Amino acid sequence: xxxxxxxxxxxxxFRDETFRGDFTFENSPESIRRFPFPFDRDxxxxxxxIEQHMPGPPKSATAFPIDIDEHYVAEMxxxxxxxxxxxxxxxxxxHMITAEWDLLELLMTSMARDYPQWFSLHRDGDRxxxxxxxxxxxxxxxxxxxxxxxxxxxxxxTRQCQGDFCLLDQRDDNLWLDAGIVTSQADWSLDFDLGxxxxxxxxxVPRAHDMGIFERALKFLLNLQIxxxxxxxxxxxxxxxxxxxxxxxxxxxxxxxxTVTPENVGDKVHLRVELQALWRLPRSNAIVFSIRCYLxxxxxxxxxxxxxxxxxRVLRDLPADLADYKGLxxxxxxxxxxxxxxxxxxxxxxxxxxx
Amino acid sequence: MSEITSRPIWGKLDPADQASAHLVCAExxxxxxVVAAFAGRDGLLSRAxxxxxxxVGAARPAGLGGAAYHRHPSRATALTAFRAxxxxxxxxxxxxxxxxxxxxxxxxxVAVACGIxxxxxxxxxxxxxxxxxxCVHCKGMMDEVAVTPFACSHxxxxxxxxxxxxxxxxxxxxxxxxxxxxxxxxAASRF
Ligand code: HEM
Numbered sequence: 001x002x003x004x005x006x007x008x009x010x011x012x013x014f015r016d017e018t019f020r021g022d023f024t025f026e027n028s029p030e031s032i033r034r035f036p037f038p039f040d041r042d043x044x045x046x047x048x049x050i051e052q053h054m055p056g057p058p059k060s061a062t063a064f065p066i067d068i069d070e071h072y073v074a075e076m077x078x079x080x081x082x083x084x085x086x087x088x089x090x091x092x093x094x095h096m097i098t099a100e101w102d103l104l105e106l107l108m109t110s111m112a113r114d115y116p117q118w119f120s121l122h123r124d125g126d127r128x129x130x131x132x133x134x135x136x137x138x139x140x141x142x143x144x145x146x147x148x149x150x151x152x153x154x155x156x157x158t159r160q161c162q163g164d165f166c167l168l169d170q171r172d173d174n175l176w177l178d179a180g181i182v183t184s185q186a187d188w189s190l191d192f193d194l195g196x197x198x199x200x201x202x203x204x205v206p207r208a209h210d211m212g213i214f215e216r217a218l219k220f221l222l223n224l225q226i227x228x229x230x231x232x233x234x235x236x237x238x239x240x241x242x243x244x245x246x247x248x249x250x251x252x253x254x255x256x257x258x259t260v261t262p263e264n265v266g267d268k269v270h271l272r273v274e275l276q277a278l279w280r281l282p283r284s285n286a287i288v289f290s291i292r293c294y295l296x297x298x299x300x301x302x303x304x305x306x307x308x309x310x311x312x313r314v315l316r317d318l319p320a321d322l323a324d325y326k327g328l329x330x331x332x333x334x335x336x337x338x339x340x341x342x343x344x345x346x347x348x349x350x351x352x353x354x355x
Numbered sequence: 356m357s358e359i360t361s362r363p364i365w366g367k368l369d370p371a372d373q374a375s376a377h378l379v380c381a382e383x384x385x386x387x388x389v390v391a392a393f394a395g396r397d398g399l400l401s402r403a404x405x406x407x408x409x410x411v412g413a414a415r416p417a418g419l420g421g422a423a424y425h426r427h428p429s430r431a432t433a434l435t436a437f438r439a440x441x442x443x444x445x446x447x448x449x450x451x452x453x454x455x456x457x458x459x460x461x462x463x464x465v466a467v468a469c470g471i472x473x474x475x476x477x478x479x480x481x482x483x484x485x486x487x488x489x490c491v492h493c494k495g496m497m498d499e500v501a502v503t504p505f506a507c508s509h510x511x512x513x514x515x516x517x518x519x520x521x522x523x524x525x526x527x528x529x530x531x532x533x534x535x536x537x538x539x540x541x542a543a544s545r546f
Contacts, residue, residue, distance in 0.1 A: 088494070189491055195523035196361060203361035204519050247491045247530055251512055254534025330535055 014073040014134055020081075025241035025295065031070055032300050033354070036061040038233040038273050040352050042313040046208045046322075048216050053229035053277045061275055064114035065229065066107060067292060068162060073134050075162050075184070075243065082183035082244050083159075088191040089246075090155050092167070092179035099167045099179065100154035101144060102281035103288055107157045132160050155181060163292035166190075168198075170285060175221060177201055184243035184293045186236045186272060187250065187327065206321045224280045224287060231277040236326045237335075238272045241295045260331035265338035266299030269331065271311065298338065304354045308342035315339065362520040365459055365480040368392035368451050370399050375447035377403040379422075380437040380462050382430060382454030388479040389453050390418035397421065404440055408433040408454070430458060430498075434465055441469045453479045456546070457498045460487035464525025484546045488516055489526040496526060502543050504532040513540055 017024040027035070056062030061069075082089055092100060108130055112121035122129040126143040137160065141148035149156045158165050158181045167179035174197040182190035193201040198218045199209075208214055224230065238245055239256040260268055275292040302308035315328075316336055323329050349355055368388055370377055377399055381389050386407055393400050400420035407416070409426050416424075427433035441450070450471050452462045459478050466476055485499040495509025503516040507529065514529035521528070533539055 189528070191494070192489070192491060192519070192521050192524070192528050194521075196521065200361035200520075200522075204517065209360060247528070249492075251492055251531035251534050254531060255537070257535050 013070055015070050017071070017074045019074065019078045019241055019243040023240045023242070025071070025074070027296060027300050028070060029303075030059075032296065032303055034060050034069075035296050035301075036233060036273050036275050036294055037304075037307050037310075037352050037354075038235045039310050039314050040350060042310050042348060043317050044235075044314045044322075045319075046205075046211060046213055048213055048220070049232045050217065050220060050230050051232070053231040053279075061292075061294065062231070064110065065277065066110040066114065066161065066163075066290075067275070068111065068115055068118065072162055076135060076160060078243050079159060079181075079183045083155075086248060088248075089183050090158075090181040091190060091194055092152060092154055093195065096167050096169065096179035096284075096286070097146070097153075099169070099281055099284035099286035099288075100152060102283050102286065103165065103167060104153040104157040105143070106279060106281070106288065107161050111161065135160060154179060163290045165291070166289040168287040168289060170222065170287065173222060174198055175218065175287060182246075182291075185246055185291070186238070186274070186293075187245055187247055189247045192247075204325070206325050221278065221287065224278060226280045226282055229277055229279040231275060234274040234276060236272050237328050237331075238270045238295065239268055239331065241270055241297070243293060243295075257327065257330045260334050262334060262338060265335050266302075267297055269298045269335050269338075270295045271298075271301055298335065302339070302342045305342070306348050306355045308339065309344070309346065310348050312336065312339040312343040361522075362518075363459075363463060363478070363522060365456070365478045367477070368453060368479045369477045370396065370403075370451065371449055371474070372399065373447075374399075374449035375402070375445055377449050377451060378437075378440055378444055379403060379405040379451045379453075380407075380433060381405065381452070382408040382433070382458040382462075383482060385453030385455075385458070385479070385481045386416050388481050389451065390416060392451070392479070393420070393422075394418065406433050406437045406440065408458075430461070434462060437462065438465055438469070441466065441471070449474075450476045451478070452476070453481055455482040455485055455499070456480055457485045457487040457500070458482075460520075460525040460527075461498070462525075464522060467522050467525075486516060486546055487526045488514070488529040489521075489524055490514055490529045492531065496524075497529070500529075500546075502545050504540050504543065505529075515541065516546075 019025055061067050108121045111119040118133050120131045128141055128143050130139045146152055164182045164184055166177055168175040169178045176197050177193050180190045199214055202214050242253055245253055273294045277290045279288045323332055370392055379389055397420045400422045403422040405422045405424045407426050408430050411428050427436055450466050452459055485501045488497050488500045490507040492512050493510035495507055497508055504513050507514050513532040515532040517528040517530050519528045
């Protein structure tokens with residue numbers, strides 16, 4: 001660590017910003033450098049892109065199992081607004097309570113270990129003491145006794161952790177989406193998908209079923225081992241830095257897709273990347289699926305020349321059915337025109353990272 | 356109709372000899388599929404309970420042998436009875452559903468919620484191709500939707516029926532049809 005002033009120890013590390021209304025979200029230069037750019041080559045197609053969830057380079061989005069960044073406080077405020085308007089965004093079937101406690105343990109221990117300046121956890125048997133300094137929370141509770149927390153264990157801990165979370169029960173050689181908190185999703189509904197199995201909830205995805213992707217991915221997940229988490233990246237695009245692009249609110253945000261002009265592409269059009277990680281849980285044998293959303297504006301993206309070139313090529317060559325499914329069709333051409341000057345045709349180096 | 360992995364595939368009623376009992380729920384002309392499936396199998400009918408949505412005063416349909424027959428005037432009343440029979444059913448009871456798609460959507464969600472899975476449930480589609488649809492925006496449930504797009508009867512938003520089905524809800528998802536071009540609707544099509 002350098003001797004320079006460490007911004008991450010001051011409250012101002014966390015940006016005061018919004019993901020709705022006036023949309024003041026943006027990324028600092030450091031945040032742009034650590035963006036989990038999802039393309040390791042100049043084209044994109046579905047694949048079983050699963051790797052071990054090993055620590056990445058220091059300061060990268062995968063440096064720690066759970067990534068807390070400068071958007072943390074603002075994202076938690078946005079989640080609270082979504083839940084206040086629509087309680088169905090957080091649901092758990094009764095048999096998932098043990099998995100909820102497993103999740104609380106996973107998140108609290110990771111956050112306290114990797115970000116001791118912000119979070120601490122003291123455990124004395126089942127008497128736990130949790131402190132969350134950025135959100136000003138100091139909570140003593142009894143592990144395993146839901147009555148000692150203001151919300152159920154899953155809701156309690158995920159109101160304090162970036163990313164959507166699903167808890168999957170494993171039975172009949174399948175995974176069942178039996179609990180989750182989903183407030184920053186790319187157009188899918190927890191309320192609708194609750195209780196579905198892996199093949200059912202992936203129903204609307206084009207091509208991937210026929211490519212055998214879901215069958216192979218499911219086989220892999222059924223054998224997921226405790227202590228050996230895995231991850232994958234998924235991506236789409238979002239107009240305005242809106243976290244809550246749910247189907248529930250599509251009648252409100254869908255119109256945004258028609259507001260893209262050559263003048264506003266840089267600010268309005270965002271690449272939306274989901275860093276998805278999966279852990280086997282010790283008590284319940286359930287699996288946690290975390291969906292950590294990262295947004296980057298086109299004008300921010302092109303500050304990394306390799307990413308500007310590459311994203312132009314990926315978007316240009318994306319098959320129409322994938323573009324339709326991802327909802328890009330209305331603004332793809334305008335975005336491509338804006339990106340074209342950043343693609344000089346030079347070759348790009350393999351791999352995700354900036355040159 | 357497209358292939359959707361989340362959607363159950365309605366099949367043929369297939370009463371199994373080894374089932375300890377048979378619980379049938381049928382709507383309207385769906386009863387004809389029941390009579391056909393049990394034809395010549397009086398032994399099975401003697402262990403069968405039939406819940407039927409049919410008008411008050413309608414005669415007991417012929418061909419049900421020794422089955423216990425219960426007529427109910429509406430789908431809601433029949434499903435209440437069906438749920439009660441399910442709750443009291445003995446181990447090894449096989450469940451059979453016949454009627455319109457919207458009826459099968461709703462009745463199979465009741466069966467699924469009671470833990471009936473796999474070979475324990477057989478279904479047969481008869482009657483109009485209508486679907487049960489839930490508006491994803493206001494969560495209102497609509498039976499007998501025959502056309503897409505249509506206006507939500509609860510909140511008024513124009514909906515298209517997405518190719519996504521929830522067995523828990525027994526419904527397809529209805530999503531705003533004109534969010535990206537208000538007032539511009541795709542041509543209507545029937546299911
Ligand atoms: C086990 C936890 C997982 C959950 C809960 C989950 C959930 C979802 C959901 C809800 C969707 C959106 C479907 C819709 O349009 O309604 C989706 C899309 C998708 N999922 Fe998963 N998924 C999981 C794991 C995986 C894995 C391991 C793969 C690996 C191949 C995968 C591949 C995909 C793909 C390719 C899409 C389409 C994404 C796009 O084009 O934007 N999923 N997933």
